């Protein structure tokens with residue numbers, strides 16, 4: 496099978512009316528009047544973002560999930576995506592499972608594969624996702640103001656705990672491990688939340704590299720400092736068994752949770768609490784924006800704590 500046969504067999508799915516998808520030199524589709532196109536890309540590389548033995552179906556779903564999460568963080572509605580693949584060889588069993596997982600996930604979230612690129616090389620998956628958003632309503636990182644509350648959309652640290660377990664840094668009980676593995680392998684993009692936060696949140700992003708580092712991005716882009724109250728940061732009971740140092744690392748600096756982190760003025764608290772009930776999501780206040788710059792993490796007695804790691808920086812770690 497050559498490259499063209501491969502594309503036709505695994506990635507040429509029927510495109511809906513009005514979309515020119517896989518098969519031509521470029522895809523064509525319409526953005527609705529009054530809407531902006533939101534575009535984001537995320538690349539996953541074997542050995543860095545996933546383990547070599549990762550299940551191809553899970554991998555496909557995760558690759559799409561992390562892209563969907565970026566659009567969630569903007570408040571956008573995902574519509575179309577492209578897939579660029581580097582494959583070391585044509586492994587039909589791998590491709591079969593990968594494309595089945597990808598197609599299932601795409602159908603579940605209503606996004607259409609419109610094109611991509613395929614080449615030989617070390618296993619790399621790159622997805623570019625495109626969505627629509629009402630002009631001028633996107634949730635930017637730059638909209639926060641001193642005094643705004645800092646919120647997260649759910650418990651943090653489980654994905655990091657799964658990585659710790661796989662690297663032999665932590666031991667989880669089997670039940671806890673299953674939960675943490677699921678959080679790592681299949682993060683749930685908070686699409687509905689992102690869309691409903693338009694008009695409520697002043698700034699937002701998704702937590703891919705750890706709360707401290709990511710909240711720091713909101714601070715930087717908003718020209719504010721960030722205060723995080725460590726004891727308020729929610730975590731699942733499945734990781735309560737970790738030693739405190741690892742637990743703190745997981746919830747503050749652990750990547751891969753893909754919960755949303757957002758800021759909002761205090762007058763929005765009630766509306767956000769109502770939204771939490773409506774969506775069945777535990778939205779929790781974990782800090783605030785302050786005048787100044789940088790991130791300070793405070794313990795239960797308001798004493799600043801220092802971190803062993805402040806999120807993963809892909810160029811300085813490893």
Ligand code: ADP
Pocket residue numbers: 502506516517518519520521577578579580608609610611612613
């Ligand atoms: P070109 O040489 O013009 O770039 P390609 O041969 O790379 O075209 O691709 C042919 C068609 O297949 C294009 O429509 C392209 O978008 C699509 N395509 C290539 N690789 C993939 C992939 N991995 N997933 C989905 N579509 C793909």
Ligand code: MG
Pocket residue numbers: 611612613
């Ligand atoms: Mg090409």
